Amino acid sequence: MKQLIALCIYASALMLVAACSPESSGIMAQQPEVAPPTVEIPQYEHVEEQKFTWITEDGGQSQLDFNPQVDILFVTDNSESMKSAQENLLRNLDRFTNGINKNAMIDYHIGVISTWDSSDRFARTKKDSYQIGELRYIKDSKSQSYNKRYVTKKEKSILSATLNIGVAPYAQGGPEDEEFFAPLTAALEKSGRGGTNEGFFRPDAQLVVVFMTDADEFKNSRISTEQMARTLLDFKGGKAKKLAVYGVLVKAKDADENKDWALRIHPKYNPQCFDMNLKTPKNNGTCTGFGPEKLEELIVLANEEKGSPESIKSKYIVGIVNKNFGDDLARIGSDITKKTLAKEIFLSQRPRVDGNGVLQVRVRYGTAAELNAGRGQIIPNKVAGGWAYDPENNSVRLGGDVEYKYQENARFAVDLIPLTLAQ
Structure with missing residues (x-):
């Protein structure tokens, strides 16, 4: 009997929900569709690609001379x-x-x-x-x-x-x-x-x-x-x-005959090596060479x-x-x-590194006229036979094994893109 009463209550609830739903005709008018809100996309001023300018370290610095x-x-x-x-x-x-x-x-x-x-x-x-x-x-x-x-x-x-x-x-x-x-x-x-x-x-x-x-x-x-x-x-x-x-x-291991007398196992210069109480000093075998x-x-x-x-x-x-x-x-x-x-050139500004991790520094060697015209021998960026950058000193270290094309009164030019200089 209790189960029958519960079933009747459940059925009545379902009928009531159906009657109140928007889809039910005659009870409530059909609602119109609502359009989604319009989203405004902000417009920004176009930014040109950033460009960097190469500069050459002051040619008047004596540290760029090479003598x-x-x-x-x-x-x-x-x-x-x-x-x-x-x-x-x-x-x-x-x-x-x-x-x-x-x-x-x-x-x-x-x-x-x-x-x-x-x-x-x-x-x-x-x-x-x-x-x-x-x-x-x-x-x-x-x-x-x-x-x-x-x-x-x-x-x-x-x-x-x-x-x-x-x-x-x-x-x-x-x-x-x-x-x-x-x-x-x-x-x-x-x-x-x-x-x-x-x-x-x-x-x-x-x-x-x-x-x-x-x-x-x-x-x-x-x-x-x-x-x-x-x-x-x-x-x-x-x-x-x-x-x-x-x-x-x-x-010390060289033979005595190749040494100065003072370095030889000789009683006059090294008596500690001999028994000096004898008329003719005898080597006591304690010395191996000096x-x-x-x-x-x-x-x-x-x-x-x-x-x-x-x-x-x-x-x-x-x-x-x-x-x-x-x-x-x-x-x-x-x-x-x-x-x-070997030479070390201290830079006045810190150089930039590009997106590929390449240091933006170039080292040239030549006469003043060549360097001023943007020419000269390019010294490679490598440890053996070239130059390396020292970040602690902010300097370029030139090894002593660079193969220079020798010229009288030649000097260096260091070109770089500084961290702080952009156009």
Whole structure:
């Protein structure tokens, strides 16, 4: 009975809904259709595509000039023990000079000073007239001297002869306790106006020092390695990139006959290696050989921003008795050339990067007339043989291995699209 009553109520509800719906005729008139609202699309002024303008860095900036200069000072041991080493040097020296001379870009000064001995004996008996730290006069292959103390590109044919200073035997007043730091310091001090070495060292030039010896700095030297390294760095205004020190040296493992007496296992110079209580001192077997420790330490200190101590030694020190001595000298010459040709140009504005990620910078090399006309040699944007951008310094770094088409008085132009300049 309850189910029947519920069914009747449900049916009555359905009839009531049907009667009230718009579709039911006679109950309510049919409603008209309503049109959707009109949407107005806003009109904007047409924006032209943005264009950027290339500019050229101020051509009057001296940093765009390119006059790569290097002053190379050889500090050469002319003691008697160097006779065989100098003969080896002469056989291979052309490998170095050819490497320097083949690049017309390099404006070099090359000079040589000899080692020193502060003993009274040396002062009394030395035969030549050169004072401590004085550059030697240049000379040709016939030993004819000229009234000039360093070689430039104009005298390149006599470079090898100039670097051949020979040896001074001990009996004829040659040095015994070789000093290198004292004459090097004196050479720097004598470079001012009116000094013996005036004109050799130039403020903006790279300074390269090359020690050539089978010995080491005198063990009782009044100048420490730290002082010598500081003196060299101060001389270049604290600019470590402007300084490089090389060594053409003996090594601890080399045979005694190739070394200066002070580096040999000899009772006079190294008594700790012998039983000195005997009438004839006997080798006690505790010493394995000595090398130029002070010179090696100086080379590491002077080049310390260029790598670890071991990597510096492997790159900046070559063996004076090595069979590949000529190749090593050629490598030094090539290394000096690359350091001299490397250049950094600081930009006045930051360059834009296009939609493809390409930096909007162009570097050109040539004469002022060529550059002003928009021409010149285009230097590629690549690490090897070109240039790279340094975002930290906002600068262009040119490697020392760029193959320039050399021209006298050539310079650089840097074209760029700045971040802030658009039309």
